[in-house]
């Protein structure tokens with residue numbers, strides 16, 4: 254008698270532009286889906302900030318930081334998938350679903366091609382492609398960044414996120430924009446990625462014979478990533494200068510994220526900036542003097558950014574920040 258074929262592992266691909274809320278959604282799904290999730294995270298920046306934020310919740314995380322998955326080819330993704338499947342053999346408890354978080358500038362189509370390869374299909378089953386969209390910046394993002402339209406156009410589900418940051422009329426307009434780009438997508442509204450996990454993960458968005466279209470990936474011109482690192486705390490004045498340099502260039506600095514040690518603070522801070530929406534959360538990690546911040550933007554001059562960051566460590570003076578401790582990726586204190 255032959256043993257039954259093992260159930261294929263479901264895969265949900267999560268895309269969406271820089272800072273839209275992909276990691277927040279992934280963390281919500283890990284917390285609420287009550288299933289064993291494997292996670293593959295691809296970041297545009299070289300420092301794996303997202304992986305660190307997700308790692309706090311699950312061990313099954315594979316980080317791909319060598320570049321955008323749509324451009325680096327399929328080997329990295331295949332290796333990560335094989336690793337997750339193999340790990341399942343090792344400890345006998347396979348992930349029953351895999352989430353692939355794409356980088357914020359990724360074209361999802363090459364990734365879909367890889368997942369629909371007959372060899373991959375034998376083990377994994379592509380369930381759906383989710384695009385997370387920032388309701389507040391949707392119009393501007395679509396106007397400025399060609400990859401954002403692609404992410405929405407191929408999605409089977411669009412999570413229109415950050416509904417707390419827009420009035421109802423603007424939310425309706427954003428939903429109309431999504432509907433015009435992709436009338437077939439299911440649109441879910443969310444605050445901090447709070448969607449019904451089973452409803453999102455169990456939906457089969459692709460027919461068995463669906464074939465992705467041929468690819469012609471287009472990226473925002475001049476997009477660069479700079480990693481800023483320090484091994485002594487930032488001064489209060491330096492911190493204000495850093496925030497000023499981010500907030501003052503919303504069209505150029507598109508995304509900033511990382512952990513910061515600030516003089517006079519007992520714990521490290523988690524800094525997020527999406528254009529000029531900046532949040533700072535205390536973490537539970539002791540302040541150790543070290544900071545690592547990834548900055549993504551157009552035509553960034555790495556030398557200039559690093560020089561400005563180095564100055565941020567001068568003139569130690571304490572800064573008063575809110576007392577609240579927040580989990581990594583949690584809701585922030587908006588300036």
Ligand SMILES: Nc1nc2c(ncn2[C@@H]2O[C@H](COP(=O)(O)OP(=O)(O)OP(=O)(O)O)[C@@H](O)[C@H]2O)c(=O)[nH]1
Nearest residue numbers: 271272273274275276277357415444445525532583
């Ligand atoms: N106000 C508000 N903030 C949110 C919401 N969802 C996410 N954020 C915040 O937006 C910022 C970016 O969220 P992430 O989940 O890191 O976004 P991302 O798409 O993974 O970012 P990248 O990987 O850099 O492209 C963080 O500060 C989040 O806390 C939301 O619904 N409302």
